[in-house]
Amino acid sequence: MTNIEQTTAPSVALSPGRMTLHRALRHVSFWVGGTIVLAIILAAILAPAITSHDPAIQDLAQRYIPPVWTEKGSWDHVLGTDNLGRDYFARLLYGARISLLIGFMTVLISGAIGTALGVCAGYFGGWADMIINFVITIRLTLPVVLVALVVVALVGSSLTLLVMVIGLLLWDRFAIVVRSATQQLAHREYITSAAAIGSSTWRILFKEILPNITGPLIVVASIELAHAVLLEASLSFLGLGVQPPQVSWGLMVAEAKSQLLFRPWMIAVPGAALVLLIFAINLVGDAIRDVTTPEGKA
């Protein structure tokens, strides 16, 4: 779970952003992954249009209706119903909202923290670099799942807390990658000359550095997006994730856990959705990594 698969930074894109995008568009993985992610986002947004069922409405007389492809299934509940008689398909669609929301919100938080720290460390170097490096090391030393569990178990879970905790835990990779990318840039001629002609530090950071590290940033964002969705699922699996009436895919798997031997489809459906989403995000991330890295190296 807690895992950094690449502590080394992808090299900075030498080509301008548009060139990168152009190359990305020719990449098969990018298309496959992108289409899936987009489809899931659309399904989440258009959920009320796709199904007429309310994911929170219970009907205790209609519990555990099997999905349509089984003998007792019906088109009324395509994927059947859950332990409280709620429509499983509707829960799947609305669950995507929370899973994606948590993913994107935490990446925003962790991305902001990580990028700010990384740029500072990389650009200013010296003491700033040392202190930030120290902070990164501290963060890496704390086991993510364990810390998240302690906080959520003791404080009580809510969507906000979940986003905050995951966001505050997953910024390390952003910081590491941005730091080394900035370091490489900081000594480039156009940066040093910008500083020489008196551009303000802020201007350099925002106009010169940030636009040129978007490649690695997007790659890390994709990794962390997948990571956050997985972490939420793991916390939900242990009963400390999303709280009802909200529903996420991780929570659906957790609630269906007891049905492993008896109604395996209840785990398989949200489980497959989760795997598909993360798989697709990783494909996109890999494709971008591929095209932003010279010589086709990973």
Place this chain on the structure above:
Amino acid sequence: MKSRTMLLAASLAALASTPALAGKDNDTFVWATSTEMDTPDIYYGNQREALITTYAQCDSLVYRDPKSNEVLPLLATKWEWTDDKTLEMELREGVKFHDGTDFDAEDVAYTLNHVAAPDSDMKLRVIVDWIDNVEVVAPHKIRIHAKAPTPAAFEYLGGTAPIFPSGHYDSAPEVPGADGTTRRDWGAVTPVCTGPYKLTDYQPGQSVTLEKNEDYFDGSPKGKPSIGKIVYRTIKDPETQIAELVTGGIDWMWGVPTENAAMLGDMENITVVSAATMRMSFLALDAAGRTGDNPMTNVKVRQAIAHAIDRKAITENLVGEGSAVLKSMCVPVQFGCETDVTQYDYDPEKAKALLAEAGYADGFKIPFYAYRDRPYSEAVLNYLRAVGIDGDLQFLQWRALRPLIVDDQTAIAQLTFGSNGMLDASASTGYYFQFGPDDYARDEEVRDWLGAAEKTIDEAERKELYSKALKKIADEAYYIPLFAYGRTYAFNKDLDYPVTDDEMAHFYLAKWK
């Protein structure tokens, strides 16, 4: 290199210890639950797992037959209240502890005086708090001096009060306490008892092994033990327990989800039985206004809430087999539990009307606290939402919720209470209606009735007092009783053992078929 050494060590360890095989063929009965046992000493443990082990391993002064609920002689053979506060008991002769020493009056006095001492650190003080001291009258005769008339005394002297040999706690380790002081960790001493099974191995947090006591005395109401070995294992995930049960890795589990009971029962090697328990689920409403001005202080709102919830549907469809709608703030098997109190039928329209009368025609939003069995809380919330009460579920661990309750923070909370196995209405009423920190009703009249009942020996008079108190609690809808939990047990088909209504497992009564 290091990894290879470690692997080698692991495989050597594997060869050394073969796992206990479950089943009739090995005369080894393996049972599993999710909770790690903190100590097998029930005085310091207060866990069902410890109580189950204690019943098999230990004897107490009296024994309550789990089927008839009758109090029978066990280590005490005869008793008599010589006055309001003095209980004289004659003890059984010829009984031996598992370590070979003889049982006598000194042991009873030692054990009870030890735990009754104010600084004994005992977990559930209510069990011994009534005892002033225990006096040895003769080698096999004792006198228990109570602090006040205690009608519920035999509730406390049953299975929850095992007798250990005198000097038992002498070996308790010294451990660091606060401020550099030390204290004795009494619960760390493994119990020595006189019961039908001997404890032969205890691995904290992992397993407990009991073996048949061949010398168990004749004439015990517990009977002679039959199965050779009883092994307890902690298996965290219920799914894993089911998988082990299906494949014969364990012989017994409880807490099978209702929806799986039928399918599990269909398997050829497994018996599934459901039974009632004493754990009740209810809503605690802030009638006293402890959280400040809130809708719960209005009796119409409280009654509306009672009318809004379909307790029958939740009980039958969700909580399932073995559970029952709870009519009053106690369980019917308890002495003094009046169930003929005002009942609020499921009637959402009436609930809405009552809310409108109370000035909440458009409903209101309020935090809703719960800590156990989220699906049940979700169901309750959905019913409340249907009449316009928008509960914001705060699902917490008990330790996070408990301080909020004490600090006047919870206007509505769904709570549960197991009465600690006590068959007396004082258990729940004492906890929730006698102005303790958990009392959100704070009704002085109710408090006084209950206080009087606790000190009254006369049974009819006590009943009358409890009846009055429980009726007023229902009329005012201070707390909304929801349901009494059921428990579903699944076990090896070769096992012959009585499933009882006390949320206990009396394994010493079990036999192989």
Place this chain on the structure above:
Amino acid sequence: MLIYLLKRLLMTILVIAVTSVIAFLLVHLSGDPAAAMAGEGASPADIASVRETFGFDRPIVFQYLEWVGRILSGELGRSYYLRMDVSDILADHLPVTATLGVMALSFALLLSIPLGVAAALRPNTVIDRVALWLAVAGQALPSFLFALGLMYLFGVYLRVLPISGGTTWAHFIMPSVALGYYATPAIMRLTRSGMMDVLQSDHVRTARAYGLSSWRVVIRHGLRHAIVPVVSLAAVQLGFMLGGSIIIESIFSLKGIGYLAWESIQRADIEVIQAILLVIATAYAVLTLLADLLNAALDPRIRIS
């Protein structure tokens, strides 16, 4: 080198010190530990007595300093719940997690290094693509789903592997696979890129030009160099596994550190949680230190910067 070593050592000690503060604050600043320890149904007097017995009523700084003092004198404290010294509990649980971690890592290495080498030898071919897709797909499967699937298939359906507990080595197979596969993509990628770098380097080209057989070149010259960063990554991954085994250990009822941590969190066994956070952090810090030192020894440039 000595200065670098001292610097890194100092850093590691500082990191562990700061982590200890965080660990302490985390478990002390939320909820009421006394209420948790007294348990459900406990009266206020019971809770108050617990609070006093364990000294929770004193200022937090004081409690922290006392804890550190005890740790430094070699005492990790005592579990109020299991009624054992924390050091004894850790001695029970650490070997289980260590075995699990080492087996999981071995599984990951056995799977990912050959795949990575194969991908590097035939870049942008079918082998490379398949390896990549395997890696991406593997990363997408949550470990708890994978673990449940394994248990269902091998434990219940085929009945070839024991389901729960850790009494024989066979008990460790499913948990190791479930924990280890998650580390494979990272190791595979690093092996692949490392191999590609080495294969393009001058001395491998020279070796090839001298007519040494292809496999000998790959193993003797290629893998030997490419493996160095993999070793340090593996060390780091091992550290992560120590912290990440909670779910796996809980599913398979393996009584290791992760299981102990989760149980202790649920019953607010503060001394144990603190000790575990500290042990895992220390293990991670030490493993990273070793990895860094290894890298420094092999690559002199690091020492200077």
